[in-house]
Amino acid sequence: GAVVSQHPSWVICKSGTSVKIECRSLDFQATTMFWYRQFPKQSLMLMATSNEGSKATYEQGVEKDKFLINHASLTLSTLTVTSAHPEDSSFYICSAKAPGLAGGSDTQYFGPGTRLTVL
């Protein structure tokens, strides 16, 4: 139980283009979804928190116009990196949580991640 998927698993794009990453909770309805970024040899850094049907809350230093988050349903959140540049290259990981799951209502379950490379 508590499976989260991401698509695509990796993507290579040219500088200046936009990339969309999908995050789905497969066997539960997520009350909240999160987006994290992880640079090589570094830990996960929270980018934003999103709830279905409302605007995402971004962490300090994360540009909301660059990283667009849409949370259209209880099982799907998308992250769009607009006008991507090489410095946006990173490992993007989503997570989701919900009441009633085995780990508790505060436990976040993570997707497998998406490796973004901007040339």
Added chain:
Amino acid sequence: EDQVTQSPEALRLQEGESSSLNCSYTVSGLRGLFWYRQDPGKGPEFLFTLYSAGEEKEKERLKATLTKKESFLHITAPKPEDSATYLCAVHETGGGADGLTFGKGTHLIIQP
């Protein structure tokens, strides 16, 4: 100042050699402390949630404990398949933030 500090950064053990990983945290109020395992190129895999000092959780060869300032992940008689990076994260009380603050992890290698 880091809120979550993990030590050691890396640890190499022989198969069967038990040890402990440390996670110390400095937050005004702890809502929960979480342990995850992360394999290279993958997302974190949930291991344990701890809520209050004195709490312990076990799963196979792993046991997590919590005090008011730190948590330990004890690994008993590890096997090569336990090799991974182990991440500790905290969820603070109060404020609007609902996300986790992660430590940098302990990279564990179990040699056969």
